[in-house]
Amino acid sequence: MTRLFVSFIGKNLLFIIGFFAITNLINAQITPAEVLERVDANLSANTRVFVSEMTIHGKRFSQTLQSKTYSAGNSKAFTEYLSPAREAGTKLLMLDDKLWIYTPSSDRTIQLSGHMLKQSVMGSDLSYEDLMSDTKLTEEYEVVSMLSEIYQDRKSYLMELVARTESQSYARRKMWIDAEYFVPLKEELYAKSGQLLKQASMSDLKQIQGRWFPTQMVYRDMLKNGKGTEFRILSMEFNQAIPEHLFSKAVLR
Amino acid sequence: MKLAIYIAFKNLLGAGLRTWINVLVLSFSFVAIIWIKGIMLGWDHQAKSQLIEWEIGHGQYWHTNYDPNDSFTWDDSHASPSDTLLNAIKEGRYAAILVAQGVIYPEGRMVPVCLKGINTTQQVLKIPTSFLSQEENSKSSAIPVMMGAYMANSCQLKEGDQFLVRWRDKDGVFDAREMELVKVFATPVPTVDAGQIWLDCSTLQNMMGLNNEITLLSLPSNESNELLFSNEFQFKSKEFLLSDIEKMVQMKSKGQSVFYLVLLVLAMLAIFDTQVLSVFKRRREIGTYIALGYTRSEVVRLFTIEGGVYALLASALALLYGYPFLLWQYRNGFKMPVDVAEFGIAGSNHIYPLFSLALILGTFLLIAFTTLLVSYLPARKIAALNPAETLKGRLS
């Protein structure tokens, strides 16, 4: 039943959105914590396996990378690049704050130190952490405020979140969360000082395994004068059992 | 000997113009060598003392992990000094600096920089830290910072401009803020200028989340003051910190020695020529000296001393015009023939030469010795002369 419903929604998204708008107004009394929980329920999972495509716009050249990522929570992730040919076979393994990269060209495993995780991936507007880890908002952030707002004709909650720990990459986030699907439509990521670091906008919501997930995202590093980085989910699976060896260094060879 | 010097003086003074040209040449070389060497010494000294004044003080304490040239080490090279030391830093007795990496974005361009937080109270370094004190700049929410003229120029920034800076705090988390350039200072020391942004130490400590922690410390005097420091800091002597520049200086001086050599050779050429003529032309005089009771070797000595007297006369002449000239140079400096500022480089247009007693005496001895040598070489021929023949003045 559910599955049927899902595919139905997938095909008639616009209609459905209009339909549920009414329903949501009824649930107006939802608490901020509940909103975050609903978002996590959509985005976060014990494990995620997805194939994605990232288009990086450099000053002169643009290129698109395809990769497959296996992640478990925000501490374990494994990514393998699929294309272009030059990058195919490159593997990344993130365990806690350690990152190893295996490249077939060098046949070597190279460890990047902790803060490298926060560096941009290949000149993109995303860091390794942005790309690979699955942040559970409810665990990492506290809600400071929540407002109802219309974002791009969608009723949404504008939530302001503050990180629970100091080591969080983004001390503060502003999220425009679709009031119906509980998926962020836009995010602003702030530094501790209050400086806006990155901005992301999400679109092309798709329902996958009963969750709503934005499959198209555009990230922009607000300190750079770039065109931003496009990120597309080509396929996504939640809560699949991932063989433990994928999160061990053995997988890199 | 005394007599020989007396006669030598007499002979030279009696020779008139010829002597004075030689003396002029010699004194010229004398002054030129001292002058050039003095300028070079002054230049080197200036470079060193500027480095001391602007960057290193009279020695530094570094955090044990700190390597100024490896920015990878900066994340882990800071510690909190003892309370006594903190007070001393607050009073400005030391210049305490916290070093961190950052990136600034002037008009969207990306420039990696070294952030240096320094206590605004410090009296050790010439960096005008008072411009950074918070009271002065409380109007703006941006972080007040300074940079050297070269850096400001290459980033195309001027006083009052604001720009973004991004850095990683102690947890490696990126943060960013606006900075306002409150002061552009001119410094002759590139290592406190290029690629550096100076801000209040406590501001940087806050930004980094490193309370009271510092990376290095410059001392106002030679004291090493072991007691003040925990073993997280290591003493770096002034000599160590100046060793790079010292190497450069040694390298340079080798190339310069050719100048002195050629100047000397020129002066010696004049004296040599004169001596050759003397031996050739004054044969009868040589014979007379022998007839009057000189041995030949005494005549050789007399002629050699005559050469030496050139050096004495030259020194006297050099003193006459060289002293006021060198003194004037010493006081007013040697104006570089090129205006440094025109090229967007801060620095002094004047080099203040340094004349040490050792330099002057050394040059004098060098000249006196070589003069004696070239005077001796032609005079040596006298020993081979037959006195009976020389008396007739005939060529043998």
Place this chain on the structure above:
Amino acid sequence: MPETIIQVDNLIKKFPVGKGFFTALDTISLRIESGEFAGLIGPSGSGKTTLLNILGSLDSPSSGEALVLNKSIGKLGAKEAADLRKEAIGFIFQTYNLLPVHTVYENVEFPLLLLKRTKKERNLQVEEALEWVGLQSKRDSRPSELSGGESQRVAIARAMVKRPKLVLADEPTANLDAKNSFHVLDTMKELNERLGVTFLFATHDDKVIQYLRRIIELNDGQIARDYTPEKRQQS
């Protein structure tokens, strides 16, 4: 009791010429007492100057003995020879050989400087010597400002100022005209008589020969005659 100033026995002096030798002095023996006013005469190349130079310790004999003031010239080191000249021998040359850049006074003073006399002594003796030759008024002149006769008188003063035992004069009048020659010779004769200084000349100038009290004639390096001219004794 006259003292022997010069004692020459079987003196031979050879000079290398090409591959062989030229014998300038050939087995000469000679003795000169103090107070003599003697001259070596003979044509050019007869060995006059060579003998004079050896006696002045400017040259050394090839063989034989030349004793000057009881010192054997051939056995003197450079230093001893110089000491002998410095203390006991005065030279007078044909070309005066004054030190060009020194004044008349300084030229005359020079031998005393070598003898390390005090300034006071020097002053006294130089003034006296200049008085002998009558050149007090020229004391501050340079040699280039003097006439030939004046120059030679300065040379005499310089030779005499230290009161040497022996004065060797090589053609002292060759560059002088007759008037100056006689003036110079008179000066020397007077000094010889007044101070008892021994004079030995080398000359072929008749004007000088007129004044000599002993004539030693050299020919081809040998003594041809050694005699006391009659007319001088007569006069």
Place this chain on the structure above:
Amino acid sequence: MIRFILRGLLRDRSRSTIPLLVVAVGVSLSVFMHAYVTGIMGDMVRQSAHYSEGHVKVLTRPYAEMAHLNPIDLSILNASELEEVLVHQYPEMDWVHRINFSALVDVPDSLGETKEQGPAFVMGLDLLSDKSTEIKRLHLTEALVRGRLPQHAGEVLLSEQFAKKLSVEVGEEFTLIAATVYGNMAYVNFTMSGTIHHGSPAFDRGSMLIDLSDARDFLAMEQGSAQILGFFADGFYNDDTALEMKNSFNTLEHGEAEDEYAPIMLCLADNPTMALYLGLGSQMGMWISLVFLLTMSLVLWNAGLLGGLRRYQEFGIRLAIGEEKSHVYRSLLWESLAVGTIGSAVGTAIGLFFAYLLQHYGLNIEAFSENASQSVMMPGIIRARITPVDFYIGFVPGLVSTLIGAGLAGIGVYRRETARLMNEL
């Protein structure tokens, strides 16, 4: 008369040989000194030119603006084509490709795990091709500390200090990590064939030399070059020529008019620091040469004077024979003119010869010091530099001073009496 003078000059060694010798030695010293000072003063500029600036360089405008970041993505992509154009238009120049970039060096342990890591400044330049001029230009053979120069693709040179810090030995492999022109990361293994000493703290700390084609493969830039440097054939910077070349190149159209990445040419003096050194060098060179010329003039004046004094006796005889004083005087001047000209010519030739030797081979001053270590930046080699000025500068003291000296000495001919001149000797 001229024949008479020449005969006299040639036959009388004291009239010809000694004055000629003095003039020649003096002039050769002046010429040599001038070339030497010019060489020394250009030293700083030369090193910078060799390392990074070239005498002229061709690069894209955006690259030029951000050059301090080594933005290889802004490189020239069709560098080979461009080189053909450059070689065709400016055949007298030596054109070389350079690719500088920042990278990370990762050294594995025996298990292939990261052992040491460090940031590196990498210079890509032609090390392997037969026609490479770079090894000589950067004195790489002399600067070699351990191992040997790269002979095969995949071999690199590390600065000795860097290799020590990373504990890499000759023959060992490590991985180089850097962003390609497209922005993605490249990981390639290289073998250290040897280490060099740069002599510049910045380079010694962490730099690496890699062959040009290796750099191109590594950075995925095929025929690209970050910069094309042009060097004058004689190895010395000539501001006028460079400026002319730059203007002519920049007025030409390269690629499409709208192309933001069209190449532009810059000359060495466009770099303000280099301009300062150039200005300083030429000014200081001028001052130092002036001091020498002045000294030299005095010496030669003296020599001329002595030359005249030597011959007073001869003048006396000539006057006695019945020659006129003015004639004697004139002939003295003519002679000194001859001596001055010949001496200056010979001296200039000798000075140029030694300056050439010093320019071509250089003098290794490091060889005299105890811990002799050569380096790229300061090869410890002093070089002279011959400029057109050197061909005539020696004639100033050589001719003029000699003449003045002779003129002064000749005044004696008028002042003194004939007889005295004859006796003067």
